[in-house]
Amino acid sequence: MTDPYLTVRDVTKRFGGFTALDGVSLDIQPGEFVCFLGPSGCGKTTLLRAISGLDVQTAGEIRQGGRDISRLPIGQRDFGIVFQSYALFPNLSIRANVAYGLENRGKPRAQIDARVAEMLDLVGLADQARKHPSQLSGGQQQRVAIARALAPAPGLLLLDEPLSALDARVRARLRGEIRDLQRRLGITTIMVTHDQEEALTMSDRIVVMNRGRIEQIGTPTAIYDRPATPFVADFVGxxxxxxxxxxxxxxxxxxxxxxxxxxxxxxxxxxxxxxxxxxxxxxxxxxxxxxxxxxxxxxxxxxxxxxxxxxxxxxxxxxxxxxxxxxxxxxxxxxxxxxxxxxxxxxxxxxxxxxxx
CATH class of the missing domain: 2.40.50.100 (RNA polymerase II/Efflux pump adaptor protein, barrel-sandwich hybrid domain)
Structure with a gap:
């Protein structure tokens, strides 16, 4: 069996007297699309932030591609991240937004131009490069955010409730686009969501969380047909x-x-x-x-x-x-x-x- 690409072992996160994550352990395979699913306050975003280094865990180990990243600063970790709020720079063009991470890494101009063109073509926005974020729809802005996250060719893509700010029709369309894009690229992806329909339709496996712990890990079919606990049975479907x-x-x-x-x-x-x-x-x-x-x-x-x-x-x-x-x-x-x-x-x-x- 293939070694896991991402390993989380006994990860705990405390904020004062509150335990947000309580000994969480899981393995994610190379190229897998995994959803962290659960209600507000269950610990799913805290776990994503621990993996990214945005909020380092209190205890436990995280390994990516065989490398211990548990205490590494953000800049030394290999991931791209997309937030719910898009977090685009309003004063920069679409092209400049996508190029931002590459420029920070000191890539040659010709390489940056080629990669930005490739990414914008990949998300269907090649003709929008000169516009600014305010000139695009919410769905288009989220595509730009995805292109920016993918531009440095990270080994791991993290999606933090990326569709929750969009209306239902755009959300449904982007679900399919993100899943198709992930399959084409084969990039290991983790998405945080509280939307069970998103988790069921997009993921290879779902990690259902509640009160800082994992209730069940399984395929969408297994989670829906064979819920392991009353919480999973009630929350999913x-x-x-x-x-x-x-x-x-x-x-x-x-x-x-x-x-x-x-x-x-x-x-x-x-x-x-x-x-x-x-x-x-x-x-x-x-x-x-x-x-x-x-x-x-x-x-x-x-x-x-x-x-x-x-x-x-x-x-x-x-x-x-x-x-x-x-x-x-x-x-x-x-x-x-x-x-x-x-x-x-x-x-x-x-x-x-x-x-x-």
């Missing part, structure tokens, strides 16, 4: 969650309702959180669901374009299910508020997590 207890190795009780589930090692009688995603609740072909069929009533129904988001109440129980109903099926079944229907909770889609009593 939408999830129905119910408090219950284990009845047997393959059954859980939620109030007076008993449901079959995949085998669990949690002991009988232990409190658990039982989760299922809205799109996994079955409304047709319930034969394979087994005993997990419930009679429900539509309490709320919201049209969101690709589907109806329905809230279902299960009479006589504590259940209150959120379900995604495909538009075609909802209309074919004439589902409206007050409509009664049978729904199934597939046992293999129920996720069972231990819960503190």
């Amino acid at each position: 939408k999830m129905n969650a119910f408090a219950g207890h284990v009845s047997t190795a393959e059954e859980v009780d939620i109030g007076a309702t008993r449901l079959r589930c995949a085998p669990t090692a949690i002991a009988a009688g232990q409190p658990v959180t039982v989760c299922i995603r809205p799109e996994e609740v079955a409304i047709r072909d319930l034969g394979g669901v087994g005993a997990n069929v419930l009679e429900a009533e539509v309490a709320a129904l919201d049209f969101v374009g690709t589907h109806f988001a329905a809230r279902l109440a299960v009479p006589g129980t504590s259940f209150d299910l959120t379900v995604d109903l495909p538009v075609g099926e909802a209309r074919a079944m004439d589902i409206v508020i007050g409509h009664r229907l049978r729904v199934g909770l597939p046992p293999d889609r129920l996720r069972v997590y231990a819960r503190a009593a």
Whole structure:
């Protein structure tokens, strides 16, 4: 197996009495696109700043390409960085902004001109070189920031919430452009984001963080389909969650309702959180669901374009299910508020997590 390009070992960062990072360890492979994902204050930006040297860790080791960079000053580290705010020089032309890092390194003029032209062509802004940042759109300015970060040919690209200041349409377009660019260049990339859609669509692997620790590392598919903790289950995608207890190795009780589930090692009688995603609740072909069929009533129904988001109440129980109903099926079944229907909770889609009593 290829040696990791970036290794983080037991990294801790304290600000006075507050621990922002608590013994974080991870490996990132050469050419990999990794997203640090989590809510505000989870430590993702602090970890990025430790890797860059902008905010050196209190303890722990960071190695890049086999070199210990744990205490190196910023100027001796090999990375390019793009910030949410673009951080372009407003008084410089686009060409001069991209050339800035190369000029600071004392590169020959001919080499700088050739590299700037290459980078602007790479991000589709070759015809904007003489303009100033204020003359470009937000999306174009972010492309300039990316070109500037890539101009010195760094081994590592760091993206700190680079799309959050843009509107939704521009954000969606730039997601694809950044991912395509990263694949073409093969540059190892870390992106900080709180946007789960960005993380799921752009990354090779996602590092989900919470309260200064890593909750789970995995591919987008693994994170979404097999969340390791209730936090990951709730934060990535939408999830129905119910408090219950284990009845047997393959059954859980939620109030007076008993449901079959995949085998669990949690002991009988232990409190658990039982989760299922809205799109996994079955409304047709319930034969394979087994005993997990419930009679429900539509309490709320919201049209969101690709589907109806329905809230279902299960009479006589504590259940209150959120379900995604495909538009075609909802209309074919004439589902409206007050409509009664049978729904199934597939046992293999129920996720069972231990819960503190």
